[in-house]
Amino acid sequence: MGGLITVVAAPWLLSYCIAVNVVSWMLCSYDKFIAGKDYTWPPALWKKATRRQPWWRVPELVLLGSALMGGSLGLWLGMMWMRHKTKKLSFKAWFVGIVILQLLIAGGWFYSTGAGDLAVGG
Numbered sequence: 001m002g003g004l005i006t007v008v009a010a011p012w013l014l015s016y017c018i019a020v021n022v023v024s025w026m027l028c029s030y031d032k033f034i035a036g037k038d039y040t041w042p043p044a045l046w047k048k049a050t051r052r053q054p055w056w057r058v059p060e061l062v063l064l065g066s067a068l069m070g071g072s073l074g075l076w077l078g079m080m081w082m083r084h085k086t087k088k089l090s091f092k093a094w095f096v097g098i099v100i101l102q103l104l105i106a107g108g109w110f111y112s113t114g115a116g117d118l119a120v121g122g
């Protein structure tokens with residue numbers, strides 16, 4: 001046996017998957033929210049500033065890192081629901097690469113545990 005039984009037997013793994021996807025979705029949501037605002041620092045009362053400060057945004061590396069750590073579903077839902085980072089081809093290419101890598105790893109794990117034999121019928 002393996003596959004689903006392994007996941008059910010390890011509730012921490014299921015908890016991790018849920019948590020990392022929620023965090024990925026929240027990072028995407030936060031970045032989209034901030035992207036629509038024109039925040040400046042220091043405030044306009046102190047100094048006239050018109051450019052956005054880059055540290056307010058979530059870097060793409062953080063978003064992709066959260067996907068790499070297992071939050072690709074949460075990030076994908078955030079991208080589709082909020083239309084965030086959907087036009088940036090380099091981001092989408094890295095994201096698709098991460099998803100393909102995760103599918104290959106999951107497929108290898110699935111078949112190495114013997115669960116693949118059950119799916120094939122052997």
